[in-house]
Amino acid sequence: MQSTIDVLKTRRSVKKFNDKQVSREDLNTILEAAVNAPSGMNAQSPKILVLQRKDIIKRFSEWNKSFYPKEVLDNLPEDFDPFYNASTLIIVLADKNIPTYVEDASLVIGNLLNAASSIGLGSCWIHRAREEFDSLQGKELLKVWDLSEDYVGVGHVVLGYPADDFVVSDKIIKDDFVVFLDDII
Numbered sequence: 001m002q003s004t005i006d007v008l009k010t011r012r013s014v015k016k017f018n019d020k021q022v023s024r025e026d027l028n029t030i031l032e033a034a035v036n037a038p039s040g041m042n043a044q045s046p047k048i049l050v051l052q053r054k055d056i057i058k059r060f061s062e063w064n065k066s067f068y069p070k071e072v073l074d075n076l077p078e079d080f081d082p083f084y085n086a087s088t089l090i091i092v093l094a095d096k097n098i099p100t101y102v103e104d105a106s107l108v109i110g111n112l113l114n115a116a117s118s119i120g121l122g123s124c125w126i127h128r129a130r131e132e133f134d135s136l137q138g139k140e141l142l143k144v145w146d147l148s149e150d151y152v153g154v155g156h157v158v159l160g161y162p163a164d165d166f167v168v169s170d171k172i173i174k175d176d177f178v179v180f181l182d183d184i185i
Contacts, residue, residue, distance in 0.1 A: 002117075002118050004114075004118075007114050007117050007118045008114060010117070010168075011113060011114055011117035012168050012169060012171065013123070013124040013125070014084070014122025014123060014124055014160070014162045014166060015084045015124055015166075016084060016085075016122075016162065016163040016165070016166045017084060017085055017086045017087060017122060017158075017160030017161060017162060017163055017166075018160065018161050018162070018163045018164065019085075019087065020087065020160070020161045021052060021087045021088070022052070022087055022088045022121065022159050022160060022161070026119055026121060027050070027052075027088065027159075029115065029119055030112055030115040030116050030119070030121070030159070031048065031050070031112075032115075033111045033112070033114070033115035034048055034090075034108045034111045034112045034115065035048070035108075036111070037104070037107040037108045037110070037111040038104075038107055039100065039104035039107065040098065040099065040100030040103065040104060041100075043098045043100070043104065044104070045094045045095040045098035045100070045101045045104045045105070046092055046093065046094045046095075046101075046104055046105040046108045046154070047092070047093045047094070047095075047147065047151060048090060048091075048092055048108065049090065049091040049092075049093065049145070050088065050089075050090055051088070051089040051090075051091070052087065052088050052089075054087070057083060057086070057087075057088075057089045060083070060089060060091075060156075061081050061082055061083040063132060063137070064082045064083065064126065064128050064132065064156070065080070065081075065082050067128040067131040067132065068082070068128075082126055082128075083126060083156070083158045084124065084158055085160075086122075086124075086158030086159055086160040087159070087160045087161075088158070088159040088160060089156060089157075089158055089159075090112060090156065090157040090158075090159065091129060091153065091156050092105045092108050092109050092112075092129070092153075092154050092155050092156070092157065093105070093129070093133065093147070093151040093152060093153055093154065094151065094152060094154050095148070095150050095151055096150050096151070096152045097150050101152070101154075102154060105154035105155065106154065106155070109125055109154070109155050109157055112157045112159075113125060113157060116157075116159055120161075121159055121160065121161060121162075122159070122160055122161065122162035122166065123157055123158065123159050123160075124157070124158050125155050125156070125157055126155065126156040126157070126158055127155060127156075128153075128156075129153025129154055129155050129156050130152055130153045130154065131153070132153050133151065133152055133153035134152065134153070138153065
């Protein structure tokens with residue numbers, strides 16, 4: 001396992017996975033990190049939903065793709081997969097009645113991403129969960145899953161083992177990313 005600082009400095013989004021299923025042991029390690037994310041007043045508003053069935057993930061991927069703007073879809077290959085053929089999909093929802101629900105769920109997602117990287121898995125945060133679960137179909141799924149309609153989609157995390165030919169790119173940090181106010185006040 002890498003040190004925490006190394007993981008935070010080197011983690012990158014993986015958008016190309018091999019076909020190997022994420023092991024239950026690796027998945028449990030990642031989920032343990034996620035449920036230990038901080039939350040406002042320790043309200044623990046997020047719900048973490050895990051899918052590993054390829055056929056179901058494919059359906060969710062197509063659903064997610066349906067929320068892309070037309071001008072974006074027009075410039076993507078027809079067979080584009082927003083979930084990058086990942087073997088595991090994690091959906092993070094949160095209770096909108098908790099004032100810090102977006103922040104709480106975002107911290108869960110951050111822990112998922114960083115924990116995955118720390119054990120050699122690839123991951124990527126995928127958007128459009130809000131649109132999905134604001135839709136009629138999303139509300140129906142919440143009912144099927146016995147979750148309140150107060151849960152909103154915050155994000156998806158796709159997980160898997162990076163493909164052998166996946167290339168990690170260097171990250172370029174903008175010069176003005178950090179501003180020391182003491183230097184300008």
